[in-house]
Amino acid sequence: MSKTDTTETGRxxxxxxxxxxxTAPQEDTAIGGPTLGVVGWIRWFWRQLTSxxxxxxxxxxxxxxxxxxxxxxxxxxxxxxxxxxxxxxxTLTPLYEKLQFFDVYxxxxxxxIYILLFVSLIGCIVPRSWQFxxxxxxxxxxxxxxxxxxxxxxxxxxxxxxxQVREAALAVLKGRRFRAHTAGNAVAAEKGYLRExxxxxxxxxxxxxxxxxxWGQLFKSEGGKLIVEGDGFSNTLTQYDDFKxxxxxxxxxLEPFSFTLNSFNGTYEKNGPQRGTPRTFEAAVSxxxxxxxxxxxxxxxxxxxxxDSKVYLxxxxxxxVVTVKDGRGKTVFHGAVPLLPIDNNITSTGAIKVMDxxxxxxxxxxxxGFQAFFVPTFAGAGKGTMFSQFPAxxxxxxxxxxxxxxxxVNSGLPQNVYQLDSSKMKQFAVTGGTGKANxxxxxxxxTLPDGAGSITFEKDIKExxxxxxxxxxxxxxxxxxxxxxxxxxxxxxxxxxxxxxxxAARGEDGVTVVEMAGLGRSESAKLPxxxxxxxxxxxxxxxxxxxxxxxxxxxGAEK
Amino acid sequence: xxxxxTTNEGLAQMSNxxxxxxxxxxxxxxxxxxxEWVFGSRSKVGRTAAALTxxxxxxAVTVKVKQAxxxxxxxxxxxxxxxxxxxxxxxxxxxxxxxxxxxxxxYGRIAVSLTVLAFAIEAAGVIARAVSVQRAPxxxxxxFSTTFSTVAVxxxxxxxxxxxxxxxxxLPLVTTVLLDLGVATTMLxxxxxxxxxxxxSYWLWIHVSTAIFCGAVLYLGAVATLLYLFRDSYExxxxxxxxxxxxxxxxxxxxxxxxxxxxxAYRVNAAIFPLWxxxxxxxxxxxxxxxxxxxxxxxxxxxxxxxWVGYAAYLHARATAGWKGRKAAYIALIAFGCFLFNYYGxxxxxxxxxSYAGV
Ligand code: HEM
Numbered sequence: 001m002s003k004t005d006t007t008e009t010g011r012x013x014x015x016x017x018x019x020x021x022x023t024a025p026q027e028d029t030a031i032g033g034p035t036l037g038v039v040g041w042i043r044w045f046w047r048q049l050t051s052x053x054x055x056x057x058x059x060x061x062x063x064x065x066x067x068x069x070x071x072x073x074x075x076x077x078x079x080x081x082x083x084x085x086x087x088x089x090x091t092l093t094p095l096y097e098k099l100q101f102f103d104v105y106x107x108x109x110x111x112x113i114y115i116l117l118f119v120s121l122i123g124c125i126v127p128r129s130w131q132f133x134x135x136x137x138x139x140x141x142x143x144x145x146x147x148x149x150x151x152x153x154x155x156x157x158x159x160x161x162x163x164q165v166r167e168a169a170l171a172v173l174k175g176r177r178f179r180a181h182t183a184g185n186a187v188a189a190e191k192g193y194l195r196e197x198x199x200x201x202x203x204x205x206x207x208x209x210x211x212x213x214x215w216g217q218l219f220k221s222e223g224g225k226l227i228v229e230g231d232g233f234s235n236t237l238t239q240y241d242d243f244k245x246x247x248x249x250x251x252x253x254l255e256p257f258s259f260t261l262n263s264f265n266g267t268y269e270k271n272g273p274q275r276g277t278p279r280t281f282e283a284a285v286s287x288x289x290x291x292x293x294x295x296x297x298x299x300x301x302x303x304x305x306x307x308d309s310k311v312y313l314x315x316x317x318x319x320x321v322v323t324v325k326d327g328r329g330k331t332v333f334h335g336a337v338p339l340l341p342i343d344n345n346i347t348s349t350g351a352i353k354v355m356d357x358x359x360x361x362x363x364x365x366x367x368x369g370f371q372a373f374f375v376p377t378f379a380g381a382g383k384g385t386m387f388s389q390f391p392a393x394x395x396x397x398x399x400x401x402x403x404x405x406x407x408x409v410n411s412g413l414p415q416n417v418y419q420l421d422s423s424k425m426k427q428f429a430v431t432g433g434t435g436k437a438n439x440x441x442x443x444x445x446x447t448l449p450d451g452a453g454s455i456t457f458e459k460d461i462k463e464x465x466x467x468x469x470x471x472x473x474x475x476x477x478x479x480x481x482x483x484x485x486x487x488x489x490x491x492x493x494x495x496x497x498x499x500x501x502x503x504a505a506r507g508e509d510g511v512t513v514v515e516m517a518g519l520g521r522s523e524s525a526k527l528p529x530x531x532x533x534x535x536x537x538x539x540x541x542x543x544x545x546x547x548x549x550x551x552x553x554x555x556g557a558e559k
Numbered sequence: 560x561x562x563x564x565t566t567n568e569g570l571a572q573m574s575n576x577x578x579x580x581x582x583x584x585x586x587x588x589x590x591x592x593x594x595e596w597v598f599g600s601r602s603k604v605g606r607t608a609a610a611l612t613x614x615x616x617x618x619a620v621t622v623k624v625k626q627a628x629x630x631x632x633x634x635x636x637x638x639x640x641x642x643x644x645x646x647x648x649x650x651x652x653x654x655x656x657x658x659x660x661x662x663x664x665x666y667g668r669i670a671v672s673l674t675v676l677a678f679a680i681e682a683a684g685v686i687a688r689a690v691s692v693q694r695a696p697x698x699x700x701x702x703f704s705t706t707f708s709t710v711a712v713x714x715x716x717x718x719x720x721x722x723x724x725x726x727x728x729x730l731p732l733v734t735t736v737l738l739d740l741g742v743a744t745t746m747l748x749x750x751x752x753x754x755x756x757x758x759x760s761y762w763l764w765i766h767v768s769t770a771i772f773c774g775a776v777l778y779l780g781a782v783a784t785l786l787y788l789f790r791d792s793y794e795x796x797x798x799x800x801x802x803x804x805x806x807x808x809x810x811x812x813x814x815x816x817x818x819x820x821x822x823x824a825y826r827v828n829a830a831i832f833p834l835w836x837x838x839x840x841x842x843x844x845x846x847x848x849x850x851x852x853x854x855x856x857x858x859x860x861x862x863x864x865x866x867w868v869g870y871a872a873y874l875h876a877r878a879t880a881g882w883k884g885r886k887a888a889y890i891a892l893i894a895f896g897c898f899l900f901n902y903y904g905x906x907x908x909x910x911x912x913x914s915y916a917g918v
Contacts, residue, residue: 022878024878052875052878052879052880053879053881053882055875056872056875056876056879056882059868059871059872059875060872060890062868063864063865063868063869063872063897066856066861066864066865066868067861067865069856069861070856070858070861070862070905070909071858071909074856076855076856077855077856077857104856105856148640151641152639152640152641153639153640153641154638154639154640213854222851222852272750274749274750300849301760301762301845301848301849302848303848303851310851312849312850312851314851468850468851470851470852472852475847475853478853479844482840482843485836485840486833486836486837486840489832489833489836490833493829493830493832493833493874494830528639528641531639532639535639
């Protein structure tokens with residue numbers, strides 16, 4: 001806040017008056033390190049770390065460091081995409097892996113940046129808070145020698161006595177809720193301390209949010225489960241399709257509850273250019289926490305809350321019901337087979353695996369597998385495409401390719417339930433159809449060649465929905481931090497901290513000269529206006545004297 | 560929101576017509592602004608202002624006092640003398656695009672009137688679109704873009720109504736509004752329709768409306784920052800005894816002083832920063848409801864975060880010795896660049912959970 005002043009006295013006076021109008025740390029402009037040994041170096045390092053300049057650089061690095069994670073697929077978001085990327089970029093992958101570019105936000109270097117930033121932040125907040133408490137305890141600094149050099153200034157002459165003027169000024173300023181006191185021949189006043197409070201609160205709130213976020217990461221759990229209409233789920237580890245949890249999460253902390261998917265209902269735009277875009281997704285469930293069943297509807301933006309857990313609707317698809325019989329007509333498989341959508345119109349693929357109970361016509365044990373390709377709305381025979389035309393069940397068709405042999409489910413490797421490993425299997429000869437697969441309508445049966453049995457595409461096509469069940473503590477804390485941050489920030493940016501001085505002294509001709517000046521943290525049009533209002537209030541008790549010596553006053557305002 | 564409501568074809572059609580009409584009127588406003596600058600360049604007033612007068616303009620503040628009867632009296636005393644703080648040059652603001660010429664000023668006024676008209680038409684277009692689908696008109700990029708430029712112009716006009724000296728924004732603003740609408744109607748156009756379920760939430764109203772508002776205001780801040788950089792180097796050159804080129808002398812000298820532009824940009828950016836913070840938090844709460852985690856480092860989230868940190872860095876730079884002025888201005892421009900990338904770049908090029916907005 002110092003001026004480009006030439007007079008040494010003027011400068012120091014101004015600096016004293018403007019000093020501590022905030023609690024921003026003073027910049028350490030000395031170049032090079034100290035010569036004080038280890039302790040000196042540590043102190044120097046600490047001072048650097050907690051300086052505004054380094055905070056600025058760290059902020060910059062934080063935003064720069066966040067960039068790669070938005071452009072390169074991240075393991076935490078989509079493992080399959082990461083795998084695809086790795087396959088496609090063989091030379092880049094080792095480099096990226098070394099730089100932890102597939103896990104940017106938990107990488108060592110990203111953590112280092114934000115941990116340093118937060119250490120710097122704490123190292124900044126603590127001394128600033130003390131400094132601020134000190135400022136609150138002490139009184140506003142006395143008036144600088146030359147008030148006319150301050151950003152807003154006014155002066156007039158009055159018949160009132162200087163003491164009277166000062167008393168009146170003290171009353172006026174206190175009436176406007178300034179902290180004010182008389183020092184020498186001037187009244188010093190300050191207002192707007194809430195700015196500093198807000199600023200400190202904001203920075204503390206940032207720490208609270210970080211702690212809440214870290215807490216949530218450590219104690220969270222998150223699992224996925226695909227459920228076909230009519231089926232249920234109970235919240236134990238073994239029931240999940242996939243499950244992730246923070247390092248401090250204990251399995252016994254899973255909220256005990258269960259639910260059943262009664263029905264899934266999806267509707268889609270029927271006409272217009274956005275034909276096929278989803279309009280509603282609703283999963284009707286009944287759930288219980290040990291007691292009686294309760295009913296609920298889970299929508300995309302409306303998760304089901306059970307205790308500390310939330311159940312989110314994530315995806316949906318179709319699960320055609322099929323019946324497989326062996327050559328003697330014995331049913332060896334009957335059930336709904338969830339298929340995975342591969343496009344927006346829910347063209348779906350999957351595998352039907354008959355693991356036990358099947359014997360071929362010679363009575364030999366064997367396994368059956370079918371590759372299924374399903375479309376809810378078929379384009380029509382001869383239309384050239386087997387892809388779905390619409391996401392709803394308007395004209396469902398399923399194409400099946402059958403295999404027999406060994407499914408290799410016991411090969412030791414985890415097997416994808418939606419894919420068929422046909423390396424140890426023989427394809428059944430196809431009769432009719434496209435030559436590769438048989439197309440079935442609901443209710444139709446495909447007979448396997450040579451009395452190997454049959455598979456029926458039942459009329460009842462079920463839908464499935466997949467859910468994410470998550471438990472994340474610390475949300476309340478994060479929200480509290482967020483609200484405090486916004487409130488603090490608002491105070492910090494919209495409240496002006498400013499000082500006002502009123503000097504009243506007898507002039508050379510014996511008439512009292514009143515000088516008023518204001519100084520703010522940043523230049524603001526409001527400051528002169530406020531000063532003018534205060535001056536008007538003061539002139540009520542220190543009215544302007546006639547102007548015999550206009551020149552004298554002007555001399556005072558000259559620079 | 561009534562999802563079952565069928566879109567009203569007639570209203571949607573009308574909305575399109577209104578948006579096209581507003582483009583036509585904006586084009587006229589653009590031409591009028593050009594005329595304002597051209598006529599203003601012939602003025603002598605501007606030329607004399609080019610000299611860097613150290614003598615500060617000392618605007619006197621007069622106080623209006625409410626009187627008992629309810630009227631106001633203007634006290635011409637006390638006269639408050641204001642000075643700039645250290646480090647800023649006491650340079651008076653330029654005379655504005657019209658350069659003090661009557662003709663230039665006339666065209667300037669015509670341009671503003673046309674902008675008001677275009678704004679009204681465009682706003683009607685946005686509202687017609689909203690009514691036609693019975694939801695907030697923020698379901699896809701076409702709708703974001705039209706709302707965005709409407710809000711930007713609205714804020715500019717609000718500044719004018721409030722008596723702020725912002726007419727210098729007129730030409731750059733109208734130019735970019737035309738660009739924005741051009742891109743929206745040709746490349747981003749999406750038929751009026753219902754929302755996908757993922758967007759069907761009252762958080763759409765809260766989160767997206769504040770995001771658009773923040774973007775529009777930050778855009779005005781960015782324009783001011785950019786002009787500040789030009790004007791500042793112009794003043795530096797003059798102060799160093801250099802001779803700026805003819806273009807700089809004609810155009811830059813008519814702009815407000817660098818200090819004024821910088822202050823405007825700071826106020827705008829600082830005022831919007833808490834709202835931008837709120838926007839991100841509202842988005843996080845929505846994400847918590849929709850996807851089961853409030854923060855997942857999705858591309859959109861990452862770039863909002865980067866933008867936020869960028870503006871925080873800008874505010875810090877303003878409070879750090881040696882970083883005020885041009886360096887802080889560069890940071891502000893980078894931060895706004897991040898905002899833009901978050902909108903165009905992430906929506907179009909990066910796959911993100913937010914990509915169902917329908918380009
Ligand atoms: C997590 C990173 C941080 C963020 C997002 C952040 C953000 C902000 C914001 C938005 C402001 C308001 C600016 C204003 O009042 O004009 C501010 C002010 C301030 N920050 Fe930070 N800050 C961070 C870290 C730090 C650190 C590490 C320090 C200490 C070196 C620091 C010191 C300050 C000071 C002294 C001010 C007040 C400046 C003034 O009075 O104008 N901040 N910060």
